[in-house]
Amino acid sequence: MASNPAYDAALDAPAEKPSLGARLLRLMRKQPLGTGGLLIVVIMVLAAAFAPWLSPYDPTANDFAAMHEAPGAEHWLGTDQFGRDLLARIIYGARTALVVGFVSALFGGTIGLVLGVASAYFGGRFDLFFQRVMDVFMAFPLIIMALAVVSIFGTGIQNVIIAITIPFVPRCARVVRSSALALRDIPFIDAARAMGYSHTRIILRHMVPNVMAPYLIMITAFVGQAILLEASLSYLGLGVQEPTPAWGLMLQGGAEEYAESAPWIAVFPGLAITLGVFGFNLFGDAVRDALDPKLRSQ
């Protein structure tokens, strides 16, 4: 069932190892969209990591002498209604987006992974009950669940992460469970049980490593969704709060109010969100194509 990456790589690899450039070229030709996505993701990560060096201004510094300035040599992407540099806020905003995206995707995905595998492993009544609980959680549309959680815990970056993590758990658990169900009947699990290993050990050491493919696919898909959700919550005024630079927040208030006189306030942050999520989605699709054995033959 589980593919062996080393074996597949050995089959794919030509006799002589080509240079890195040649391998990249081949990857680009095989997965043009995925490579593009990866490029966007890398740029975003670099921007977030080196924000203090890349950013031309302090993202939270008001400059009332330079309000609503159009894009130009001084401010490449213009300034907002408080005279804050948009480029600086977008570069620092990548930090917020990536932190929320990665942390909630990792937590949500990992909790879902363990719960899903455990549900499949124990089976029976536990599985049935667990499935009903997941049904209940899945009955909430993503943003509705996140909004409900925010209404309880309040706003701020930590609570946004919690609000986004919770709806991810059942989604990952369900997918992982269905892969783990097939695993349960394979003899090596019986063998592990016969050796007298504990449930925890069988779940974590024997089953979890074999459902890594769906787990990774789900996580890469979650990062983009989480960035989008964070932007939506912040836009609604229920996410990250001022003066933290966040893309969704930048579209709130001023963006609509001054749409006519200063359209750049509305255009650039939205472009950043779209590009970022676009990159993660393209990359996620490529990861799925590479990892899903059912799709590989196509």
Added chain:
Amino acid sequence: MVAGACERKAQPRAMAQYILKRLLLLFPTLLGAAVLVFFLMRLIPGDVCELRMAGTGAYFDEEALKICQAELGLNRPVMVQFWEFIRGYATFNFGDSMYTGRPIVDEIGLRFELSLQVAIMATITAILLAIPLGTISAIKQNTWIDYGVRAFSIAGIAMPSFWLGILIILGLLITTQAWFGTAWMPPIQYKAIWVDPVYNLSMLIWPAVATGYRYSAVATRMTRSAMLEVLREDYVRTARAKGLLEKLIIRRHALKNSLLPVVTVIGIEFAFLMGGLVVTEQVFNLNGLGKLFVESVTNFDYNMTQALVMVVVTVFVLTNFVVDVMYGWLDPRIHYR
């Protein structure tokens, strides 16, 4: 012959059993959602009364707090309150809004029509985009047309619908300014479509497009993959072998058979539209259910949040049920067990 007839006779009964089973399964899900929402709301430290008091000033009056709690029935045992909530939900009586003091049913009723209309129009937009684009993309698999359509549909998922909304408003302002000399904005006051259709459409078509584009993205991808699968089927090869025109193969054989999963996705996504409406209604300043939801969260109007979550969950669960039942009705090859 005889066996076939028997089987055909047995099918309706199996279907009835299946529908009954699915119907019975709806109750635990809905009850679970009610439990979750109710007790989550009670997790919050403090209650509405304390929030109100904190909002009115520095002085904290114990007496006033008690009176307020008694008025809203918050001093009763939790299980009594829960029973009240469930009974209210079963009879569509959610009580009064904690913010406006008006019955929640009235508040929802006021806005339901608008949100439903936007949802239906968004669905139509999505279908009109998804089916032709998905079909072309599948026929021209791995060409630049295919890549273009796929990029367009992934962009639809990546683009926040509120940003698309802002861009649409911006575009309208700029183009009307350039062509007619005065900037035009979609009207804000809602009028029903049968009262003033032109006015109504000029107001709601924009949010429908903003929501529908995102919605179409998922359906486009589904159409493409379903179409790709059907194009590999034997009967398509047979049709090609007998020299049928490619146009007819696509239209009569391939498209019809690939629509089923698309219908499913459209149905499921319809239930998710409520989530999309939350942000779109905010951008276009529409007085719909989504805006009501955001307001109830910002105003700490727990009764209202609770009621709206239950409405959304109920719509979602029922839509899923209908989609599942429709599935078998649309495809006679599917047997119910």
